[in-house]
Amino acid sequence: MRLYNTLTRRKEPFRPINPPRVTVYTCGPTVYRDVHIGNLRTYLMADWLKRVLLYLGYQVFHVKNITDVGHMRQELLEQGEDKVIAAARAAGKTSKEIAQYYTQRFHEDEKAVGILPADVYPRATEHIPQCIDLIERMIQKGHAYEAGGNVYFDVQGFPEYGKLSGNLPEALLRGVRVEVDPLKRHPEDFALWKAAEPGREMKWPSPWGEGFPGWHIECSAMSLHYLGAPFDIHTGGVDNIFPHHEDEIAQSESVVGGQVVRYWVHGQHLLADGLKMAKSAGNDYTIRDLQNRGFDPMAFRYLCLTVHYRSRLNFTFNALKAAQRGLSHLRRHVEDPAWKEISRPKGETAEAWRSRFLEAIADDLSLPRALANTWKMVHDPSLSLAERARLLVEFDAVFGLDLESWPERSRRIPERVWRMAGEREALRAEHHFQEADALRDQMEAEGFEVRDPARGPTVVLCRSRVEWKGYPREISSSKEVPVLLGEPTRYPVTVSLVAHNNWADLKRCYESVRHHQGDRRVQVVIVEGGSRDETRPMVLGLARNDPDLVLWLADHPLGEAASRNVALRQALGEMVVLLDVNVEITGDLFSALERTLEDPRVGGTGAHGLVTEDYQQFHEAPGPEVHAVTLYCFAVPRRILLEVGWMDERFRFYRHLDLDYSFRIRSLGYRILVTPNLPLRFHPHRVWEEMEEHERFRRSRANYYIFYRRWHHHRHLLSLPSS
Ligand code: AMP
Ligand code: ZN
Numbered sequence: 045m046r047l048y049n050t051l052t053r054r055k056e057p058f059r060p061i062n063p064p065r066v067t068v069y070t071c072g073p074t075v076y077r078d079v080h081i082g083n084l085r086t087y088l089m090a091d092w093l094k095r096v097l098l099y100l101g102y103q104v105f106h107v108k109n110i111t112d113v114g115h116m117r118q119e120l121l122e123q124g125e126d127k128v129i130a131a132a133r134a135a136g137k138t139s140k141e142i143a144q145y146y147t148q149r150f151h152e153d154e155k156a157v158g159i160l161p162a163d164v165y166p167r168a169t170e171h172i173p174q175c176i177d178l179i180e181r182m183i184q185k186g187h188a189y190e191a192g193g194n195v196y197f198d199v200q201g202f203p204e205y206g207k208l209s210g211n212l213p214e215a216l217l218r219g220v221r222v223e224v225d226p227l228k229r230h231p232e233d234f235a236l237w238k239a240a241e242p243g244r245e246m247k248w249p250s251p252w253g254e255g256f257p258g259w260h261i262e263c264s265a266m267s268l269h270y271l272g273a274p275f276d277i278h279t280g281g282v283d284n285i286f287p288h289h290e291d292e293i294a295q296s297e298s299v300v301g302g303q304v305v306r307y308w309v310h311g312q313h314l315l316a317d318g319l320k321m322a323k324s325a326g327n328d329y330t331i332r333d334l335q336n337r338g339f340d341p342m343a344f345r346y347l348c349l350t351v352h353y354r355s356r357l358n359f360t361f362n363a364l365k366a367a368q369r370g371l372s373h374l375r376r377h378v379e380d381p382a383w384k385e386i387s388r389p390k391g392e393t394a395e396a397w398r399s400r401f402l403e404a405i406a407d408d409l410s411l412p413r414a415l416a417n418t419w420k421m422v423h424d425p426s427l428s429l430a431e432r433a434r435l436l437v438e439f440d441a442v443f444g445l446d447l448e449s450w451p452e453r454s455r456r457i458p459e460r461v462w463r464m465a466g467e468r469e470a471l472r473a474e475h476h477f478q479e480a481d482a483l484r485d486q487m488e489a490e491g492f493e494v495r496d497p498a499r500g501p502t503v504v505l506c507r508s509r510v511e512w513k514g515y516p517r518e519i520s521s522s523k524e525v526p527v528l529l530g531e532p533t534r535y536p537v538t539v540s541l542v543a544h545n546n547w548a549d550l551k552r553c554y555e556s557v558r559h560h561q562g563d564r565r566v567q568v569v570i571v572e573g574g575s576r577d578e579t580r581p582m583v584l585g586l587a588r589n590d591p592d593l594v595l596w597l598a599d600h601p602l603g604e605a606a607s608r609n610v611a612l613r614q615a616l617g618e619m620v621v622l623l624d625v626n627v628e629i630t631g632d633l634f635s636a637l638e639r640t641l642e643d644p645r646v647g648g649t650g651a652h653g654l655v656t657e658d659y660q661q662f663h664e665a666p667g668p669e670v671h672a673v674t675l676y677c678f679a680v681p682r683r684i685l686l687e688v689g690w691m692d693e694r695f696r697f698y699r700h701l702d703l704d705y706s707f708r709i710r711s712l713g714y715r716i717l718v719t720p721n722l723p724l725r726f727h728p729h730r731v732w733e734e735m736e737e738h739e740r741f742r743r744s745r746a747n748y749y750i751f752y753r754r755w756h757h758h759r760h761l762l763s764l765p766s767s
Contacts, residue, residue: 045100045406047093047277048354050285050308051208055408060276061306066102067275068094069267069305070162071284074111075146076131079153080328081344081359082314082321086281088345089311089353089409091159093279095442096405107270108162109263110150112143112169113246113256129245139246143167153331156341158444166266168257172248174265175257178299179236187298191227193239193253199232202294208308209286234291236261260291268296268304278305282312283320314348315358317521317603318693324742326696327603334364342445343368349411349443360520361599371445374436377422381451383433394435397421401439415443461492468494518597522609522693525596528616529686535567535592537634538617538682541625542607544573546730547582549625554586556629560723564634569594569611573601603696604675612690615682622678624698626730631723637679640719647684647714648706651677651722655764659756662703667718669764672706677724680709687712692750698731700747707755715765 045058060066070090073079079087087108094104132142147165154161168175179195182188188197199205206212225235235258240247247254257265267275273296280289289308296304313320316327331341347367351357397417404414418439422432440447464487471480484494519525539557543550550570557566572583572595580597587595596610608622619641621634640649650673655665662672675698680688688708695701706716732740755761 045096046408047307047309048408049306050310051305056307058307060102061274064102066097066104066277067271068097068104068106068277068279069263069271069275070106070108070278071263071280071288072108072110072165073146073150074127075143075150076127077146077323078149078330078332080321080323080330081334082316082328083281084153084157084159084331084344085314085348085357086279086311087154087159088157088348089309090279091444092353092409092411092442093277093309094160095444096409099405099442105271106160106162107164107166107267109266110143110147110165110167111262112139112147112167113262132245143169153341156331156335157345158342158446160444164270166270168262168266169246171262171266171269172257174269175261176237176248176250178261178265178268178295180251181299182236182295185298187294188236189229190252191229193255194225194227194235195237195252196228196233197236197291197294197298198229199234199294200230202298204297205294206290208293209290211286211290234258234260234287236295260288261295263288263292264295264299267292268300273300273304274302274306275304277307277309279309279311282310285310311353312356315356316360317606317696318358319696321359324746326743329359329600337361339364339368340371343371345445346371346374349415352412353409361518362520362524374422374445375447375450375454377429377436378433378447378450379454380429380433383430383437384451386430386434388438389427389431389434391427393424393426394431397424397435398438401442405442411443414439418443457492461487465494518599519610520599522602522606522613522690525610525613527613529613529682531616533616533618533682535617536564536619536638537561538567538569538611538615538620540608540611540615540620540622541568541570542573542604543570543575543579543583543625544601545575545577545579546625547575547577547579549727549730550579550583552628552727553623553625556627557623560629560631560633562632562634565592566634567592567594567615567617569596569614571596571598571602571607571610573598573607603693604698605691605695605701606693608701609690609693612685615685618682620680620682620685622675622680624676624729626727627676628725628727629723630725633677633723636719636722640717641679641681643715645713645715646681646717647688647709647712648673648678648680648716649719650674650679651719651724653716653718654703654706657762659752659762665718666720668720670716670718671710671762671764672703673716673718675702675705676726677722678702678705679719684709684712684714694750695747697743697747699744700751704751704754707751707758707761710761711758 046055047058048055068090070087073083090108094106097104129139132139135142151161179188182197183190183195186198187201188195237250237252237255237257239253239255244256247256267278278289293304315321316329319325319327321328331344334344335341343364344367347359347364348357350367400417401414404410404417407413418436421427422436424432427435437448464483468480468483471483487494541550541553554568557568568590570583570587570593572580583595587593594614596614598607602610611622612620619634619638621637637649640646652674653665653667653670654662654672654674655670656662691701691705695704710716
């Protein structure tokens, strides 16, 4: 087998230290919330690696740690919080209870996607003595020093630092903005042990006083404890390379005095809406989210099989639907259990398929290739149906889709489902149709279809959930929406509105558009982002009765910029007006905006103007000439849209998107003007007001950095022609 090693940056032949035994360490979850499917992609990668090794005849000893004392991440250091402790406090539980609860859920999620259990799941809190021992040895060898109850690793004393990530200490220094910790000798040093802050719940005695381990030390301690040195393979996601694994190498190797991990294997990220899936980006889904939408967790496994682990994979529900279809089709090939009766196919054709399969999986886990070959194999007429099914199940030892048990599973209707069917019948008999329908939906989500014959309930297994229940125009991304900007204008005005759990506001805003449009025809484009409340059915109702309303239903919240892009792509109005739903029009808004845009040099106008001197502080300004207008009401002439381009979809949250877009317009030489005294009433801005303080801060800051990085060099855009 050949395996890509992050350490050497090339594919290498895999040679275990003590064949046939192979030792593998996987960085596991931090158990203070459910893992998202991005995390699971990384654990699936480790699972496929293990299954390939087993298929090749190795014996695998697999350790996957459970981090039940919070990571020492920068953002959390700033908040002074430990993830596990913070979650416990919020839920009124002890850290231990929270950790136990989410550990249990993690095991359930892993099982749902067919991940083989590790041999050991060591918990960080149960290996504090090993951490302390390791730190003491680092201090003895002069690789670490104590300061104020903290212990730090001395990065300069470990010349090989940077060999995994390529991040050399000098380069790191340049990346350090504000040094937060005055106790460190050098800013690039990292914490091995931290003194407990007053009142901290999770803390342990140590030679340096009461405290708790740093983020990286647990993995050194537990991998050395369970696997010894050296061991064969260490896995994780690419974001673990630096600093986590770089620091782990420094810790372990400075104590052991030689190479500890032979092969470093890292999985690329799962993205959603083009961004790394992360709780903090708000684009994360759990396995349970997928199940609630009617998907089989195995469909996610199938989806991951279709892309090599070293490539990014952009998650969309449309892609998941395709995966669900693929899985259903594969299952059909094994549904007839006749294959269980025949012996392992041995002919030349079978051997040829086998060797192709082997070649693919042994080439750095080229599972997409192995899967494509398998698809060809199941359609090979020179093998009998039973032989093909038998081979498919053989290959599935690596794919891990649990096809072997499918013939039984496909026939079995669980007790629970029978009960639900009975309850539903009773509800229908009493004319509680809504509740009955809800039960039916729930059964469908679990893969069972209910038919209503003349007498009694019939639960029919939905064999292949080929059709995903959704609206015909449901989209996963703005890119699926046709661009109409090349067509002639058909309206004087297009208005863009974004619907997401905001029916009351949306309705008020929409009605005010219709009320004050005068004798113009105004095209309204609404993007509905997968609301969980009444918004979606209500908006569907609107669209049915309004021929000038274009409605796009998204299968998840697309984010602010992407939602606006849908409207920009669909705009047929000479002037495009982006409105926030907190705005209510009280007079002839459109004429006023049109007058400002009459001047061909004006590229945008709105109600509130902003100016800045340094791209850092923005002030409201009366204008008319300004740097930006806010997104509450932002009018752009349609003719410049193709030149300006789409909004940057990294802005999932509205803040600073208006600045970015305004600067885009200005960088092309157009002016941005305020139109004074617009007939608008501003109602409370719910998105903002219902958000917690630190969440506002975090999201605003993330957007601000995107804006700032792009524009702060463009000093010339700061001069405003005096008007
Ligand atoms: P964390 O809880 O952030 O330490 O992540 C647990 C594991 O999931 C680590 O191995 C990460 O590298 C991995 N991971 C985090 N986010 C993603 C993502 N979007 N795609 C793939 N793997 C991820
Ligand atoms: Zn780790």
